[in-house]
Amino acid sequence: MRTRWDIRREGRAWTDEEFESRVELRPEKLEVWDGKLLFTEQERLALLGLLLENVGADATVRLGDRHVWVSAALGGPRSFLSDPMHRLMLVLLALTPVVVIGGAWVLTLLPVPRTTVLSILTSAVVAFGVSAFVNAFLRD
DSSP, X not given: OOOOOOOOSSOOOOOHHHHHHHXXXXXXXXXXXXXXXXXSHHHHHHHHHHHXXXXXXXXXXTTSOHHHHHHHHHXXXXXXXXXXXXXXXXXXXXXXXXXXXXXXXXXXXXXXOHHHHHHHHHXXXXXXXXXXXXXXXXXX
């Protein structure tokens, strides 16, 4: 069920008709899970909707940097590196050639046939290329 929020500039109390449906949306208890309030994004959005109706948009936007609110309202582009997962994937992508080159260097020190070293290097380069392509393809 999708809730139809009535968020106004000034906060407001719920009408008698709204009260029961709004009370059902509130969390049973306020928990912190993995550094975030509540367990799911849906629960967080429901709580946010409840608070926004009661507090209002004017008070809400005074809580942060106005440039962030304007950018969000206009749908401005977000920096690729603003997402922690993107930063992590970029670090892993950058470390892959270091690991491949280091592994190849170690293999040259061992009594391993040159064809085996070339096979491993070729596999690693192909895996790196596929990984880079998949990351680029799956990116927003």
